[in-house]
Amino acid sequence: MNVDLGDLLGVGTEFHFQGVTYTVRKPTLIEQAKFSQWLKDRAKAEASRGDVPDEAREGLYRAAIRDAAEGYFDVDSPGYITALWRPSGLVKILHIIFQRDNPAISEEQVQAMIEAGLKDTFVRIVAAEQSDPKVMAGVLAVLGFPPDYLSSSGNASSDSPTPPSNTTPSESVA
Numbered sequence: 001m002n003v004d005l006g007d008l009l010g011v012g013t014e015f016h017f018q019g020v021t022y023t024v025r026k027p028t029l030i031e032q033a034k035f036s037q038w039l040k041d042r043a044k045a046e047a048s049r050g051d052v053p054d055e056a057r058e059g060l061y062r063a064a065i066r067d068a069a070e071g072y073f074d075v076d077s078p079g080y081i082t083a084l085w086r087p088s089g090l091v092k093i094l095h096i097i098f099q100r101d102n103p104a105i106s107e108e109q110v111q112a113m114i115e116a117g118l119k120d121t122f123v124r125i126v127a128a129e130q131s132d133p134k135v136m137a138g139v140l141a142v143l144g145f146p147p148d149y150l151s152s153s154g155n156a157s158s159d160s161p162t163p164p165s166n167t168t169p170s171e172s173v174a
Contacts, residue, residue: 017113022098031096032075038092039073039083040064090114119143123150 012025027035046052047060072079083089095110123143127150130136137147 017116020102022113023101024094025097027093027097028100031093031100034096035083035089035093036073036075036080038096039079039089040068043067043073087114119145 012023014021014023016022043064044061047057047064052060067073067079071077073083074080084093091107091110091114094114095105095107098105098110123140123145126139127136130139136150140147140149
C-alpha cells in the first residue's frame, strides 16, 4: 500500500490488498463528520477511563467538552489534522472511507493494510541502501516477506532505470 496522507485529500488512488481493491479518496462531508465525532467521543472516553484519578477526571472531561465546543475536532482544525497523522487516526479515517464500498471491513483489517504498507516501504528503503543479498534476505525474512520479494515485485534496484547516486544524502542537499 504505497499511499500517503496527501492521497486522502486528492484524487482517488486504487490499491489491492489480499485480493480486494480499495480506493483511497477524499472523505465525503459525512465521512469527515464521522471522523470528527469519533475524535470528540475519544476525548470524552479518555476522561472516563478507569485508571484516571477521580480528581483529574472532571478536569479532563471539561477540557474535552471545551475542545469540542471550540471546534478543535472539526474538519481542518488542529486536532483533526493532527489525528490524521497518527496511526490510530489514519486507521479510523481509512476505515470510514473503505466502509462505503466494503461494509464488512474491520479496523483490524485496515490496521493490517497500513502495517503491510509500512513494511513494504521499509524494505524498499533498506534495499536502496543495502547491496548484500544475504543481509537483504535476512531483513525480508524478519519482516515476513519471501527472499525474492523485491525481485518478484519488479522493483528490485537492478531493475531501476535510474543509476544509484554516488553522493551521500547530506552532499545532495543544497
